[in-house]
Amino acid sequence: MSYIVETKHLSFRYRTAPAPSLVDVDLGIEPGTTLGLVGESGSGKSTLIRVMCGLIPVAPGAVRYQDRDVVDWLQQDGRTFRRQNQLVFQNPASSFDPRMTMATALAEPVKALEQRTPTTSELVSRLEQVGLNAGVLNRHPHQLSGGQVQRVAIARALLVGPQLLYADEPTSSLDVSVQAQVLNLLMELRRTLGLTLVVVSHDLALVSRVCDRVAVMLSGAIVEAGPTAEVLREPKAPYTQQLLAAAELVSLSQEDANQ
Numbered sequence: 001m002s003y004i005v006e007t008k009h010l011s012f013r014y015r016t017a018p019a020p021s022l023v024d025v026d027l028g029i030e031p032g033t034t035l036g037l038v039g040e041s042g043s044g045k046s047t048l049i050r051v052m053c054g055l056i057p058v059a060p061g062a063v064r065y066q067d068r069d070v071v072d073w074l075q076q077d078g079r080t081f082r083r084q085n086q087l088v089f090q091n092p093a094s095s096f097d098p099r100m101t102m103a104t105a106l107a108e109p110v111k112a113l114e115q116r117t118p119t120t121s122e123l124v125s126r127l128e129q130v131g132l133n134a135g136v137l138n139r140h141p142h143q144l145s146g147g148q149v150q151r152v153a154i155a156r157a158l159l160v161g162p163q164l165l166y167a168d169e170p171t172s173s174l175d176v177s178v179q180a181q182v183l184n185l186l187m188e189l190r191r192t193l194g195l196t197l198v199v200v201s202h203d204l205a206l207v208s209r210v211c212d213r214v215a216v217m218l219s220g221a222i223v224e225a226g227p228t229a230e231v232l233r234e235p236k237a238p239y240t241q242q243l244l245a246a247a248e249l250v251s252l253s254q255e256d257a258n259q
């Protein structure tokens with residue numbers, strides 16, 4: 001099996017933390033697929049994707065991207081690695097400097113990673129790809145809605161040509177109606193650009209709608225992983241069973257509320 005990114009016996013502890021945040025994580029992601037990473041708050045989801053995309057350094061041998069060690073990538077060809085591995089964060093407003101226009105913010109990663117200034121038509125064509133237009137270029141973050149800012153964040157990631165897009169709770173700060181639109185956009189981009197997508201969420205229902213595979217985390221370890229439909233149909237780990245029961249309760253109460 002060839003994976004675009006793979007972790008082997010990956011363990012990690014923050015210097016100031018009393019316990020490890022990742023414990024012996026073995027995970028492989030096939031190119032072009034969408035993986036949902038679920039688990040309660042503090043289970044290690046954000047730490048795992050930060051390690052996988054090279055933001056938190058770990059010892060050599062623990063993470064491989066395109067069959068090459070991530071530590072080696074970062075030492076030899078860090079810019080290429082960072083272009084290919086992009087991250088979109090939970091709270092779109094905090095990803096942008098409030099004093100910058102969207103045009104300046106969009107250009108930043110291209111300047112840093114490709115050492116050139118992108119043309120306006122490049123910026124506009126990426127904005128159009130995420131359902132926005134040139135009108136946002138001169139705006140500041142507070143002049144846009146949360147959903148629009150999240151779309152700009154996705155456009156900014158796309159500008160450097162990623163292969164792998166990590167989305168850390170990409171919709172949890174958005175209104176419910178906007179959440180579906182942003183998720184649909186991510187799915188469409190995956191299809192049209194052939195991206196591999198990792199979506200972090202504590203929401204099993206959301207993951208079940210959009211992800212081919214799911215990995216369930218608890219206390220820094222992956223307690224269950226597999227095709228989403230299989231995991232949902234026959235969850236093996238007691239913790240996955242709990243998560244599923246909680247998700248079913250939520251959807252039942254939503255049905256009640258709609259009646």
Ligand SMILES: Nc1ncnc2c1ncn2[C@@H]1O[C@H](COP(=O)(O)OP(=O)(O)OP(=O)(O)O)[C@@H](O)[C@H]1O
Nearest residue numbers: 014016017021039040041042043044045046047048
């Ligand atoms: N910078 C840090 N320094 C020390 N400990 C940290 C740091 N960041 C996270 N942790 C700890 O690592 C563990 C995993 O945190 P992490 O943010 O990866 O979990 P998570 O599943 O993404 O949670 P959430 O859904 O709340 O974002 C937690 O116990 C957390 O307190």
